[in-house]
Amino acid sequence: MKAKAQKPRNLAVVHGKRVAVLGAGSWGTTFAKILADGGSDVVVWARRPELAREIQEAKRNSDYLPGVNLPVSLRATARLDLALAGAEQVFVSVPSQSLRENLVAVQPHLGENAIVVSLMKGVERASGLRMSEVIAQVLPIAPDDIAVISGPNLALEIAKQQPTAAVVSSTSLETAQAVAMLATNGYFRSFVNTDVIGTEFGGVLKNLIAVAIGIVDGVGYGENTKASIITRGLVEMTDFAVAYGAQPETLSGLAGLGDLIATCQSPLSRNNTAGRLLGQGYSFGDVVKQMQQTTEGFASVGPILELARAKGVEMPIVEQVRQVLDGTLDPKDIAPHLTTDSDEPQGERTLDDGQAHGGAALWGSLKRAFHQLRNGGRGSLGD
Ligand SMILES: NC(=O)C1=CN([C@@H]2O[C@H](COP(=O)(O)OP(=O)(O)OC[C@H]3O[C@@H](n4cnc5c(N)ncnc54)[C@H](O)[C@@H]3O)[C@@H](O)[C@H]2O)C=CC1
Ligand SMILES: O=C(CO)COP(=O)(O)O
Structure with a gap:
């Protein structure tokens, strides 16, 4: 018998917080769906305008998530300033080696109290820095306003709403909890911890194994x-x-x-x-x-x-x-x-x-x- 996908719990009426997801590959798009299905008002930034258009108009990302219908509420743009305007939380999912250059472009448009969350699982080749360390270096934000998310999260399975869990980690438990509140719905559950180093390195190292x-x-x-x-x-x-x-x-x-x-x-x-x-x-x-x-x-x-x-x-x-x-x-x-x-x-x-x-x-x-x-x-x- 074919497994039945879990229904998203629609919390739109509960919070509707404005968030941005930067990067519209398989994980960025899937995470945008997680957040939208959890009730957030999500705008995805795609580097390529044609991809932004496909997500915005057809609610599809056919190259990365074939066969997946994205939430109707999900919006997309190729303009960083529009994606970031008013975003309380910013989730970043670009290839690790491009993070630094992308953050430089993000900086002028980032809201004053925004929390920045890394969804990535790499280290910067030239410096050996973890993604949260690169974020702390480039953006003028406090370490307590940075979080990372990691876990057994194969994008396509989650996009099909198969039940999954992850960990949100920040040096501030309050920040981790605020992010986990949004990154939770009927098929996706976020736990929290304050061990950013372990959470990030876990994601990097399992790739090598x-x-x-x-x-x-x-x-x-x-x-x-x-x-x-x-x-x-x-x-x-x-x-x-x-x-x-x-x-x-x-x-x-x-x-x-x-x-x-x-x-x-x-x-x-x-x-x-x-x-x-x-x-x-x-x-x-x-x-x-x-x-x-x-x-x-x-x-x-x-x-x-x-x-x-x-x-x-x-x-x-x-x-x-x-x-x-x-x-x-x-x-x-x-x-x-x-x-x-x-x-x-x-x-x-x-x-x-x-x-x-x-x-x-x-x-x-x-x-x-x-x-x-x-x-x-x-x-x-x-x-
Ligand atoms: N796919 C997955 O199942 C999961 C991936 N991740 C992590 O998420 C991060 C992103 O991976 P995916 O979305 O899977 O990769 P992907 O290859 O599916 O997509 C990457 C996206 O970034 C874009 N891109 C390429 N170069 C860029 C640049 N210089 N600036 C901005 N955008 C650029 C590509 O056009 C594409 O849209 C990685 O660190 C990966 O380890 C984490 C959990 C699950
Ligand atoms: O991180 C992932 C699953 O948790 C995705 O792994 P890959 O990057 O090897 O596809």
Whole structure:
């Protein structure tokens, strides 16, 4: 029997707050639908006028969301000033590498008390900064007015109103709650936390593990290999994010494990699909040409490995993804060296030996501090 889509709960009469969504690709358009179905007065900004016209007039985005009818209340424009006029909350969903240039154009039109929300899952290649950090750098707004949203959110499934959850995170719980109030309807539920670092890095890092899973799929390996990579991948994600100040629990939540499961399992994932093509033997250049949509993992792998090195975090799976992208590792060799170069048996949890030394977290910090000392105190990209 075909699953029945959930009905949106129409809250238009309850609030009708004016919001803007910047970026009319698959996620921007889907998120605009989430907000409109939750009762907000939404204007989407599309870079291409013909796309803005299709959304505005036909209530369709046929390239990105084929077969999906958008809410009749949803409006679209190719003019940033019109999209931003009066917007209390601004949701940004452009490719991560274009965020900075887009924010420069946004700045003159941004309302004084507007909250800016990142829907993106990448880091800036040149700086290694998370999207909320780029927003804080470019826009004259307080960190408490910035939020991020992440979770197992494959756009097309949500556009078809299949029930889904996400996390809204901000250093201000009040801001996270204000955003979550609008980003909730009958088929989409937003939870809140204040761990921006963990929430953002969860979204970035699961993309890299999804590329690895795609590679394994393309090669033709089975479920044991994939389960091993997903599980060890989560350890890498958690070690990395915690080294940068995240709460480990965030990585076992929707923005970590939740998104990892969705992205690694679904052919709808662009990162997973791109990995599969690599595993089937296509070169990186061929895969980039074939991918019609944003594949964030490709741009993130370099900066993430650099950030990992700076904190002494080992990421053997992500490292192997880089080698496959570079053409220095045969995709079929990705699994055998799942752990480090050492032949010695390793504890399953990175911090296991630390617990014997009287505190896993402390031991992890000491290991990282030692590593940084050995590397001349380098702590971040570009140091
Ligand atoms: N598609 C999904 O299921 C989800 C995507 N995301 C994240 O959302 C972000 C956006 O991804 P998608 O919407 O999926 O990508 P997409 O490839 O579907 O759409 C990207 C949109 O940005 C436009 N664009 C390209 N270059 C631009 C530029 N320089 N300035 C402004 N616009 C530009 C494109 O024309 C297109 O409309 C990514 O960071 C992605 O990781 C997050 C959750 C779910
Ligand atoms: O982030 C996503 C699902 O949560 C979408 O993943 P892809 O960018 O790989 O399509």
